[in-house]
Amino acid sequence: MLLLIFIMVAGIVLGYLLRNQRKIISVNNKLTTIIIYLLLFVLGYGVGADEKIISNLFGLGKDALLLTAGAVAGSIFFVRLVEKKFFP
Incomplete structure (x- = not known):
C-alpha cells in the first residue's frame, strides 16, 4: 500500500514539474x-x-444493465438536485 502511495505521489510531482512540456x-x-x-x-x-462467468453471462448482463441504469438515473437525479440548490 505504501508503495502505491509513493508511486502516486512521484507521478504527481513528475507531472507538476513537466506540465509545460x-x-x-x-x-x-x-x-x-x-x-x-x-x-x-x-x-x-x-x-x-x-467458465462460471460465461455460463451465467445472461443473468450477469441483466444485473449489470439494471445496476448501470440505476447509477445513471441516480447521477442525473443528484446532478439536477445540486443544480437547483447551488446554481439557481
Missing part, C-alpha cells in the same frame, strides 16, 4: 490510451476464460 504530454496521452485498451483486452480475456 507539450511533447511529453502528447506522448503520455497516447501511451495512456494504449494502456487502457490493453487493460480492457486483458479484462475481456479474463472474463472469456472464466
Whole structure:
C-alpha cells in the first residue's frame, strides 16, 4: 500500500514539474490510451476464460444493465438536485 502511495505521489510531482512540456504530454496521452485498451483486452480475456462467468453471462448482463441504469438515473437525479440548490 505504501508503495502505491509513493508511486502516486512521484507521478504527481513528475507531472507538476513537466506540465509545460507539450511533447511529453502528447506522448503520455497516447501511451495512456494504449494502456487502457490493453487493460480492457486483458479484462475481456479474463472474463472469456472464466467458465462460471460465461455460463451465467445472461443473468450477469441483466444485473449489470439494471445496476448501470440505476447509477445513471441516480447521477442525473443528484446532478439536477445540486443544480437547483447551488446554481439557481
